[in-house]
Every structure is written in structure tokens, then in C-alpha cells.
Amino acid sequence: MRKLVLALLFAMILVSGVTFAITVDDFLPPVQGGSAELTETASLTRSTDDEVIANELQDGFNYATKLIWEEQLGDGFRAVVFPSGTGYIAGATSNYSVYENINATLIAKRSAYMTAYYLAKGYLAQGLNGYFTRKKEALESSLVSLDDSEKNIGGFYEYQFEKVEQVVEAMLRGYVTYEVRDMAGETSGKVYVSIVISPKTLAAVNQLSDGIVSAADLETSLQFILNDIEAGVVPPVGGKVIYVPETGAMAIVAFGSAISRHSTNEVLSNEYRKAAIEAARMRATQSLVDILNGDKNIWKSGFEEKTLRAEFENMDEVIAMADEMRSARSNTTAETMSSEFLNLFSRDKNYESVSSGLVPPGTMIKVALDKSVEQNGYGWVFAIAVYYPELELPMQQIVDALEGKPVAIEEPVQNESTDGNGGPSENPQGPSGPVSSDDKY
Template sequence: MFKKTFLSLVVASSMNFANASVDFDLDDLVPATASAEATQAVDTSDVKDVAGVIVAENPKAAVLLAHQSLIEDEEDGVKMIAVSSGVGILSTGSASYETYENRNATLLSKRAAYMKAFQIAKKQLVENMDGMNNACATAMTEVTDAIDTATESVANTTSLSSDNCAESVQGALAGYVTFDVYDDPTEKLVRVSLISTPKTREQTKRKVGALTQTTEPNAIFKQIIADLQAGVMPPVGAKVITNMETGESFVLGFGSSIIRENKNKSVQRKLLGVAKSQAQAKARNGLIAVMKGEQIYWEGGFTENQLEQNEQFEYPVDSVNPADAKVLAEDKHTFMNNLKHAESYKSFAAGKVPPGVSVKTFKSTDGDWMLAVAVYAPSLEAVAKKAAAENDQRVREGKTVGTTHRIQSSGGLTEDGNHSQGPSGQVSRVNDL
């Protein structure tokens, strides 16, 4: 009861803060990896931690401080934040990678680290929202074997302990966006931070039916390019930005693949095409995951066994008769502990990519990565649906009845065909599209 009441107070307080910052948007946030001058521009003096929720009159300051707090703790985790649209959750995951003589292997290891950090951050969001299953069992066994004779007294003691824990997280996740990504080449560590707020969950919904305005596609893409050039294009996740002129929100899904090097130019070109295809597929799936939701599965646990033993005598092989026992010259002490730990992360997102989604690909400045961004906007979907309807109508009108002439399918092959270069060049003018 107290928790519900407290959260209500936090939400109410954050709504009051909205009067001071009505148009709070993720685009306005200053990531923790920004320059010192940029971070100093946000005043965090009034930020407070109220029962685990970061509260501030300026929501930008609350998010910034929560993010820096997670980084300074040098561990993965989540922070609850009071923002203008309600209570948000910031989740940070990290993973290490290795470097190798083969550049391709180094980049593959780094990309796997990004993916693992991404999965950890998503798992933590689901865990925070839906909770987790936990089961542990502990067992201990003590054995004493003592032998007393008229002249001697010896004893063996054995202590066995077993500790087993299993945990799992399962749930659906939608409406989260990438807040920050960071690669530390010195520590060989990457970090991915995700954020989910009432506003991000609302912005990533498809709202086409009531759409009245239309947006010029070129204006959208121009703003996207400017936004990506000004900030960071992450290799994973999604982002929401707003059209300044219309107020329309559109969603960006990100994908990536490494650009493999090969000494054969023909193979290199094929690998470049593969990288582009991979990045585009991941970008489209990133869009589906954040808009339609994805299933998150995590299982983890450990088994720990321990043996502690003191021996003053030993039995001969194939005998446990105390009369056959041999007293050891010195006490024998044995200690052994064995720990096994395992974790498994899985996520699944599937669905039809909405009409009107366009995917753009870019090479990173160093040429190591192929990055892709899938763009969704309600106006673009509406335009695409209208074009599809017009196309279907035109196809129906253009259907003709077939003739009774039977096609000739053999012969006609020649080695001396006289031909020049076929049509080559731009077919449609941009202004006509």
C-alpha cells in the first residue's frame, strides 16, 4: 500500500515538474559520455533519491545523475527516474570483448559484446517491471567416523555442503529506446543503456487511423541524418525523434554488422553486400521489437559443492573393518570447493514491417561497421498505403485477356547478336516522385 501511495506521489510530483519542462524529450538528454562542458550545463544540485526513485525538478538532470551513478558503481543495474511523463526506468548493461590478430575476429568479439550488453539491459527492464522466479536449495552433511581401542583413539570427519540456485525472467518488452552506448578500448568493455518511460511507450505506438497531416519524406530523412550526425548512431536498439514542424514522432530501429576484410576484391564486395543485408535485417527487427514488443527470456543459476575433510586413519582397499584400519603418521586435511555458474539470454521479436518503412545504410567513419537505420513514421505509412491502393487499382484496370497464340520456347540462340549498351541512367526526376 505504501509503495503504491509513494509512486502516486512521485508521478504527481513529476507532473508538477512538467510545468517547468512541458516538452521533455529524449533528444534533449545529455548522455554521460558527452563532453565535460555539456554535462556541466545541466544543474544536478536539486536531484534527490527518494526511496530509490531519482527525483528532480529538471528531468534531464535526474536522468543524467542516474546514468552517471550506474557508471560510477561500475556494475549493471537499473534506476527509477521521475520524468515529466511519469516514472521511467533506466537500465545499463555491459560486456567485455577480446582483441585478436585477425581484425575480423576483434570486431566480431566487440559486436557480440554490444549484443550481450543489450540483452542484459533488456533483461533488467523486464525483471524490474515483472519480477523474476527464484528457487534455491541448500544441503549440508556431516560425517564422523571414530575408532577407539585400548591404546589408541582416532577419528575422521567429513563435511559436505551443496548450494544450488536457479532464477528465470520472462516477459514482453516494448517502447524502450537506446539512451547511451559506449566503447572503452582501454578496458575492452562496452556499455549499453536503455530507457523506458510512459512517453517512449506512447510514442512507439502506431497511430495511423487519425492521421491528418502529411510529411515530406525528404524532410524526415534530412532531420534524421542531421540528428545522427550530431549524436551517436548505435549498433543496437531504437530511438524516437520528433518532427519539429509537425510534432509527429517517428521511430528509428538500428542494426549493424561488421565489414569483413578479405584479400580477394570480389569476395570483399560480396562480404560488403552481406554486411549491408545483415544490418538492414537487424534494423527492421529492432523496429518491430520496440513497436510491437519482443519476448525476453533469461535463465541463470549456480551449483556450488564443498568438501572439508580431516583424516587420522584410512581403511585398506575393499574393507571398512575398523580392525583393518591403519593410523596415519600425520593428520591429513582436505578442502575442495567447486562452483559452476551459467546464464542464458534469449529474445524473440517477429512481425510484419509496416508499410512505408525505409532502411538507410551507412559506413562508419573508420570503415569497420555497416550501420543501418529503419525509419517509421505514421505519415509515411499512410502515404505507402495510399500508393499501394492506387497500384492495386491500376493492376486491376490493366489486366487483359490472353491470346490463343502458343509461345515458342526453343531455338533462337545466336553467338553474333548485334547490340549496344542498354538504357542506363536516372529514370525519374526527384521532383516527380
């Protein structure tokens, strides 16, 4: 029954074979955002260089991102104070070149989205550190929020905070992507990515590492991950582990991407599309197998580094940036969870197929196409594979890892998996727009 419920849940979220013209309404993310238009401009007052006062958090975020874009050229941080709390937003930009080969342009643009995404995380961390250092009241309020297990998923882990840096590290686990923009030019372009933390995001999602998402429920996490895939801020190949601490439920979400090449010949264009779908599926399933085999690098980073370096150019800088930004504690947590998972999963009836390089029975694989594939005949093809292992990780081990305590782990069964093997000069518009729903906070 549990498998049936989870299968129906995923089928509702992503329908196989549909064009990837996905609206934000299709995948309600934790941010619970609203219109990008300011509805109460008069209620907004800029009080300091890094703070906005607003009657509505949505308006505050919209005004703050406008300030970041216009006054800081798209790179910066703002705190948004509203009657029932405080939200935080950071944005960053990254440039890319347009090449005669459309594939090279698409990969360069994807790299730019990811670069801007990681830069925004850096601005968010810097901004929170500075803000909390000056604002004792805001720091104390954040501590209360983080320790409230009724309101915050982070409360499950009973954090103990002593320094501003520890508070910032904990809060950064509760960010979500807010908006992406692509300013596509003829010879070059620039992308913008903003991310936010709000009371609702803190209550909905906890990113223990770049490859592990802890949440109050599976649906919230799935929606969060799928939004980031559509927004282009996740790597072309990789995966995420979802963990629900209250129930112990888990889900493994793996994804792969490939470019459907351009051709004016309709028959050849269709062949390119089929090849891209097959490549994306192969990459997604291989990532899934690697995660299930306890690949610590994916559990830490959320991407399949070997394939990323081999198949996609211009990604080395992104990989290095992501590695540098991860904290030692998040890496330790990921290592602990991957080892604990493999220790348990190696005894599962489906592990034999996984250790042989095959996806386990019950894996759901869906394919989606960037709208550019339908409109222009070329663009990204995405494949997403989801598997729900029937096991529960021991909670205390994860808590100890998060708190920096030494963790004794039983050595898992070691098995080797098999590896999967597997135009024009226009600059098509990349993902742009809110990465949030039209519902109010």
C-alpha cells in the first residue's frame, strides 16, 4: 500500500512524456510565493543598506530583489522584515557566451545558472553573518524559530547554537530558489538567480547537504527538487536523497539530462530527440544506481562528478565552487547517512540487482522536454528516476553527525556497480521567472 501511495504521488507531480513547459503552479514549492508585481508599494520602506520593511513578505521579497538587481547589479543580499517574522534573499548573476554550435551555448548557459546559484548561496551566507552580527534581536528570533520543532523541520535535530556562524549554517539549510532570469543576447548572455529563506521554508525543507533534503513530507521535497530541475540550477546529472525524520520514510530522486540537437531535417531532428531521451534516461538510472550503492560524492554534492566532467564542458568551475561551499559538517552528515543507508540496503532483496548495475524493481522513470525542443527543434531533455526504499535510517546516528559527534558505523557490504555508457548560432531563452507558486505566504 505504501508503494502504491508513493507511486500515485509522483505520478501526480510529473506526467510521463509531457513537454517541459511546466508552470510553477504544477509544482508548488515550499516558498509559497506570489506575484512578482509589487501590490503594496507604499508599505515598503528601505531602512538600511541591507534591510527592507514590508507589510507582506511577498512584496518585501519582490522589492528586495528589485533593489539587488538595480543597485547592486544583481549581486547582493537583503533582509525583509514583516509583521510576523523576517525573510532573507540573495541574488547573483553569471555571464555566458553564445557559440555557433547551439549545444555549446546551451551547456554554457546551464553552467551560468549553476554558477549564479552557488554565488547566491555565498551572498546569502555572507549577508546573514553580517546581519546577525549587528542585529541581536534578529539572531535571538532565529534561534527560537530553529529550535521550534512544531514550526521548523530543523527542530527534529535539537540544534545547540553558540555562535552566529552556527546559526547561519543551520538557517542555510532552509533556503529555496526564488527566481531565475535569462537575459539572452546575440553574442553573450547573463543569468540571474535569487534564493530565499522565510519562516515557511524553514518549516518545510532542510538541506542537510547538497545531496540530501530532509523535509516534513515527501511531497514537499519532490516539489522542491523538481522546481530546481526546471529552473536549471541543478547539475545536468545527479540526484537527491529525501529523508522524512518524523516517519523515517525515504525517496531517492536521480536525474539526467541531454541536449536534443538541432536539424532542419525533420527525420534527423526526431532521431536526435530519441537519442537525447535515451541518453538522459541512461544518466538518470546510472545516478540512481550509484546513490543506492552509497556513492558518498553524490550524497555530498548532489551531482555525478565523473559524468559531469566527461560529458559536459565548462563545469569544472561549478564543481570546484560547489565543493568549496559545502561545510565539513554537511560532508560528515552525508558520509554517515550514505554508510548507514548502504549498511541497511545491502540486506534488502533488491540490492542484488543494484549491485549489478541495474535499477531496482519499482523504480519510476519519467521524461520531460524543455519547451524549446517543441518550439525550436532543439533544447534540453530531462529524465527523472525515483525509487522508494523500504527501510528507515537510525535517527540518532544522523543527529550525532549533525552535532559533530563521532559516529560508529557498521561496515556495509561492498559491491562494485557497473558503469552505464552510454547547429545554429541562436541563443534560445533559458529559464526565467519566479520559482514559486501564486499563493501568498
